[in-house]
Amino acid sequence: HLLFILATTELHKVPATILSRCQRFSFRRISQEDIANRLQYVAYQENIDLDDGAARVLARLADGGMRDGLSLLDQCASATTGELTAERVYACLGIAGERRCGELMGYVADHDTKKALELFNRLYTEGKDLGALLDELACLTRDLLVLKTAPGAGITMLSGVASDQEALALVKRFSSGELVRIMSLLQATMSGFTRATSRRMDASCVWWSY
Structure with a gap:
């Protein structure tokens, strides 16, 4: 057989x-x-x-x-x-890591486009993969949405892109609507990477669009 x-x-x-x-x-x-x-x-x-x-x-x-x-x-x-x-x-x-993802999301929360772009360009210069960076940010945004909608049990469902303490601190700085908008921007940008002539330019536009 x-x-x-x-x-x-x-x-x-x-x-x-x-x-x-x-x-x-x-x-x-x-x-x-x-x-x-x-x-x-x-x-x-x-x-x-x-x-x-x-x-x-x-x-x-x-x-x-x-x-x-x-x-x-x-x-x-x-x-x-x-x-x-x-x-x-x-x-x-070639990934940013929890500390820098948290730092970048902090600038987004403050609507500090200048510092967000400076950190983004620094990560790009260091050779970080842009697709992986946006994916990390999308995971972190998803974690913050989970904490917003399920503040009690949500802590057990986090992806680990940021530490639990950092995620709990960041979630207080966003509304649910803002997080949904950020997630939509990140997903739209990542889906367009396959036909993008310049990934760097498309990824940079995320910070201007928000």
Whole structure:
């Protein structure tokens, strides 16, 4: 007897003609805490000096997938020497990180376009990926909306783009309407990246539009 085992994280792309002939098993996403603990274990076994903050960042970026978390750990460990910290993870993967995302959202809350653009240009010059930056900001905006609509239970549903304390401080500076508008601007900009002639210009317009 021959048995085929198919595995995918994008079930919607599997043709119906194949799905109808399969017995389907759905697996839940692994919690960030479990992924972080496993990454710490693997790092110890492989003599990688991984600090707790970096493990949490990698676990968040893995989005419930242990394989993705291990791949990110391997990528970052190969590109750095010494202790692997959260800041080094941000640098290796070209993302802004929670501190700078929080800082940028703070300028947005203050309607300080000048400082927002200055920080944005600094991140761009440092080589941060613009798509990843806007995605981080969209995740943070979503977190703030969750805290607005579910202030009690919402703290357990945050993505981890910013610390819980920073998210709680930021949410007080926005109305729900403002957050919805920011989310719409970010999503519209990201969806237009595929046909944009200048991603930098399109991303810069987010701060002027708001």
